Amino acid sequence: MKTAEGLKDIIKPENLVYRKSSLITDKPFSYCPGCGHGTTHRIIAEVIEEENLAENTIGVCPVGCSVLMYDFLDLDIQQAAHGRAPAVATAIKRLMPEKFVFTYQGDGDLAAIGTSETIHACNRGENILIVFINNGIYGMTGGQMAPTTLEGMKSSTSPYGRDVKMMGNPLKMTELVAMLPGTCYVTRQSVHTPAAVRKAKKAIKKAVGYQKKGMGTCFIEIVSNCPSGWKMTPVESNKWMEENMFAYYKPGDLKVPAESDADAENKNEQ
Amino acid sequence: MKGNEAIAEAAIRAGADAYFGYPITPQSEILEYLMAANPHERTGMVVLQAESEVAAINMVYGGAGCGKKVMTSSSSPGISLKQEGISYIAGAQLPCLIVNVVRGGPGLGTIQPAQSDYFQAVKGGGHGDYHLIVLAPASVQEMADFVELAFDLAFKYRNPAMILSDGAIGQMMEKVYLKPQKQRSTEVPAWATTGKTKERERNIITSLDLDPYAQEQHLLRLQEKYREIERNEVRFEEIMVDDAEFLLVAYGTSARVCQKTLQLARAEGIKAGLLRPITLYPFPYERIRSLASHMKIIVSVEMSMGQMVEDVKLAVNGQVPVYHFGRMGGVITEPEEVLEYLKTKI
Numbered sequence: 103m104k105t106a107e108g109l110k111d112i113i114k115p116e117n118l119v120y121r122k123s124s125l126i127t128d129k130p131f132s133y134c135p136g137c138g139h140g141t142t143h144r145i146i147a148e149v150i151e152e153e154n155l156a157e158n159t160i161g162v163c164p165v166g167c168s169v170l171m172y173d174f175l176d177l178d179i180q181q182a183a184h185g186r187a188p189a190v191a192t193a194i195k196r197l198m199p200e201k202f203v204f205t206y207q208g209d210g211d212l213a214a215i216g217t218s219e220t221i222h223a224c225n226r227g228e229n230i231l232i233v234f235i236n237n238g239i240y241g242m243t244g245g246q247m248a249p250t251t252l253e254g255m256k257s258s259t260s261p262y263g264r265d266v267k268m269m270g271n272p273l274k275m276t277e278l279v280a281m282l283p284g285t286c287y288v289t290r291q292s293v294h295t296p297a298a299v300r301k302a303k304k305a306i307k308k309a310v311g312y313q314k315k316g317m318g319t320c321f322i323e324i325v326s327n328c329p330s331g332w333k334m335t336p337v338e339s340n341k342w343m344e345e346n347m348f349a350y351y352k353p354g355d356l357k358v359p360a361e362s363d364a365d366a367e368n369k370n371e372q
Numbered sequence: 373m374k375g376n377e378a379i380a381e382a383a384i385r386a387g388a389d390a391y392f393g394y395p396i397t398p399q400s401e402i403l404e405y406l407m408a409a410n411p412h413e414r415t416g417m418v419v420l421q422a423e424s425e426v427a428a429i430n431m432v433y434g435g436a437g438c439g440k441k442v443m444t445s446s447s448s449p450g451i452s453l454k455q456e457g458i459s460y461i462a463g464a465q466l467p468c469l470i471v472n473v474v475r476g477g478p479g480l481g482t483i484q485p486a487q488s489d490y491f492q493a494v495k496g497g498g499h500g501d502y503h504l505i506v507l508a509p510a511s512v513q514e515m516a517d518f519v520e521l522a523f524d525l526a527f528k529y530r531n532p533a534m535i536l537s538d539g540a541i542g543q544m545m546e547k548v549y550l551k552p553q554k555q556r557s558t559e560v561p562a563w564a565t566t567g568k569t570k571e572r573e574r575n576i577i578t579s580l581d582l583d584p585y586a587q588e589q590h591l592l593r594l595q596e597k598y599r600e601i602e603r604n605e606v607r608f609e610e611i612m613v614d615d616a617e618f619l620l621v622a623y624g625t626s627a628r629v630c631q632k633t634l635q636l637a638r639a640e641g642i643k644a645g646l647l648r649p650i651t652l653y654p655f656p657y658e659r660i661r662s663l664a665s666h667m668k669i670i671v672s673v674e675m676s677m678g679q680m681v682e683d684v685k686l687a688v689n690g691q692v693p694v695y696h697f698g699r700m701g702g703v704i705t706e707p708e709e710v711l712e713y714l715k716t717k718i
Contacts, residue, residue: 158567162434172576178565180437181578183460186430189422193434193442194565196418197390201567219430222423 123147125156129173134241136336138326139167141293142206142235143174145303150177150202153310159202160194162187164211167241171206185216188223191230202313204231209250210240213275217249220275227284227318231309234275234321236351237328245331249273252350257331272350276323280356286318288357292325292348294340317359325351375515375541376401378548379445379471382516384411386523387554388469389440390418392431396450397483398539399473403445415556425450429457429470436466437577439564441523441557445471447539448489449480451497458532459498463579465594467526469519470504471535473542476702484702485539485625490679493536494653501591503598505533505605506652508623512546514650520551525605529597530563536652538675540625540704607650608659612638616645618714619663621684622673623649625704630673632707637714644714652680660687667692669717673710674698693717 125147133139150159156177163171165184172179182190187205195203212220212234223230239257240246247257247264250272254263264272280288287309291302302324309320325347327339334342373381380402383391388411393403403421411417418435422428428444435442446454451472461468472493476486493506505525507518515537522533560566568574581587609627612634613619622630627648637644647663649656664670669692672681678696685694697713699705 156567157569160438160565160567169580172574172578176568176574178568178575179577180434180565181464181576181580182433183430183456186426186433186457189427189430190434190437192420192427193390193392193418193431194438196420197435197438197440197442198566218423219427222427 123151125151125176127174127176131174132170133167134330136327136329136339137167138237138293138324139235141299142233142302142324142326143171145293145299146204146206146233146306147175149303149306149310153307155202155310158200159204160198162191162194162203162205164205164207166208166211168206168208168235169242185211185214186219187211187216188219188228188230188232192223192226192228195228195230199229202310204233206233207235208241209234209236209238209248213249213273217275221279221282224279224319224321225282225284227286229313229316229318231306231313231320231322233306234323235326236323237326237331238272238347239328239331241328241331245328252346274351276321276351276356279319279321284318285321285357286359287312287320289321289355290323290325290351290353292343292353294327294343312359323351325353373512373548374401374543374545375509375512375537376473376543377405378512378516379519379535380405380409381550382519383443384409384415384417385551385553386520387415387441387556388417388443388523389556390420390435390442392420392422392428392435392442392444394422394425394428394446394450396425396447398475398485398542399445399447399471401542402471415553417556425453426457429454429461432468432470433457433461433464433466436461436468437464437565439561439566443469443471445473447473447475448477448486451489451492455492455498458504459500459502460579461532462498462502462504463500464577465530466532466577467523467530468532469522469526469535470532471537474536474538476700482702483539485704486676486700486702487538487624487626487674487698488676488679488700489536490652490674490676493534494655494683502594503531503601503653505529505531505601506536507533508536508650508652509541510624510627510648512541512544512548515541516548516550529601531597531601536624538625602654605651606654606656606659608656609648609650611646611648613645613647613663615643617643617668618645618718619667619670620644620646620673620710621649621660621670621680622646623652623680626673626675626698629705629707630710633710633714636707636711642714642718655683655687657683657687660684661689664688664691670694671710671714671717672696673705675703675705676700
């Protein structure tokens with residue numbers, strides 16, 4: 103076992119294999135341990151840094167757990183009213199088309215109160231990126247049922263499990279927006295394993311490229327866990343997510359740009 | 373041209389950057405005119421028909437947060453829908469213009485003109501402690517002129533401004549002198565979200581402060597701003613008040629009606645005068661207070677059940693009797709009715 107003194111010998115610039123993105127502030131994340139928000143913030147920051155976009159990025163954060171995203175990302179950010187981020191982002195992008203504009207929204211924000219703004223922004227094909235964190239629950243307000251809560255899943259407002267006859271069915275927003283001609287790239291990702299994180303980051307990078315070309319709305323769902331709301335340990339929650347959430351919210355691309363566009367994109371990547 | 377069209381044309385000429393709206397009678401001409409005028413080619417102004425009033429006001433939030441000159445317009449039921457967004461805009465201290473071409477209510481009410489949104493406009497409307505700067509035009513000329521004035525005041529104080537009009541002024545046609553085309557501003561306010569450069573800290577547009585002491589400090593700063601607005605921006609017009617014994621207080625369409633009432637009253641030897649508030653917030657409390665000392669009675673004439681009358685009473689503070697008179701539900705008060713009512717109180 104290394105002593106603190108011994109660790110000092112190891113922590114040297116030449117030994118570093120990972121560093122925090124310069125776009126992540128020093129403010130400690132307010133997210134619960136094991137939650138996917140922190141990782142998703144990190145990969146967004148990394149992509150923006152790698153693409154050298156910080157000076158040209160405006161983010162829009164929602165009401166919900168990530169309402170304080172502006173404390174954690176060193177970017178210009180607007181905090182939108184509950185569900186309205188796509189409308190806010192619409193105006194930002196229309197007035198400053200040369201900027202990279204993204205929203206970051208949870209499932210209560212995007213799939214319940216903000217359904218209209220989401221669908222219409224996607225239908226108009228606004229050149230924005232919508233990052234949609236779906237953990238099937240309202241985290242911030244203490245674990246209430248969300249539109250995305252699975253059948254039978256318990257929450258503080260469905261204490262005996264979601265009865266779909268009474269409470270409706272879990273809503274697949276991503277499938278919905280994939281049907282709209284305004285969206286150009288719709289994909290469902292997760293950040294619960296290193297491989298998944300790499301894939302999700304790649305998806306964000308692709309979305310940046312598509313937005314640069316003005317190809318339409320990019321929509322990235324991140325299926326995530328909510329250890330506190332689900333009342334599980336982080337490890338249990340990730341396992342539960344794989345077994346239950348993925349069965350209903352199937353990871354993978356739902357819509358990718360037409361081949362010629364995709365080819366051009368691939369060439370750019372090489 | 374129509375009052376609504378005057379607002380639209382004046383917005384283009386004032387160098388507005390964007391308009392976001394949703395159709396509702398009696399103000400749809402604003403969106404229609406803007407779409408037909410193709411301002412994107414004239415000045416680069418963005419005009420977008422939103423999916424709802426809620427979306428439109430949040431687009432205003434986004435655009436205003438970038439430091440741009442943005443506006444929306446609607447009529448009463450639509451303005452109710454916008455209240456959440458207006459509260460956020462006030463909390464985040466964003467400048468913008470909101471036009472309310474008022475119709476009778478509550479509920480779906482009527483599409484005819486009314487002045488029943490006074491409370492909503494001047495007392496807050498949405499949740500929380502805040503004020504809009506509220507301008508009340510009484511002519512098509514003022515519909516045009518107040519667009520630029522509202523933008524100027526909004527940017528001066530980083531506060532949302534409202535033009536509180538009504539269906540009569542929105543729909544009526546009058547001669548109007550329009551100002552020449554102004555270029556859209558290229559100035560970027562220091563607080564605007566335009567992408568964080570290395571030279572400055574990041575800009576954040578938010579109305580949130582979870583720490584109650586920090587939130588209180590924020591609200592105290594807002595209060596300071598409102599006191600400054602109250603000191604500097606009170607505007608009103610006086611007609612025949614110098615020798616008046618009976619004062620009418622009326623804004624917008626009611627002020628136009630009362631001008632005719634003054635003529636009728638004076639012809640009968642009744643010394644009536646009119647004070648027309650141009651800014652409803654800040655309200656001309658001081659002026660009404662000093663006028664009250666040499667009046668016998670004061671009548672607040674409004675196309676509502678009596679809303680502004682409460683502010684008139686606050687101003688008068690019991691010096692002389694204050695009454696309310698007016699028709700509502702979309703009925704425009706007749707000048708003769710006002711005179712008859714005045715006579716019953718003399």
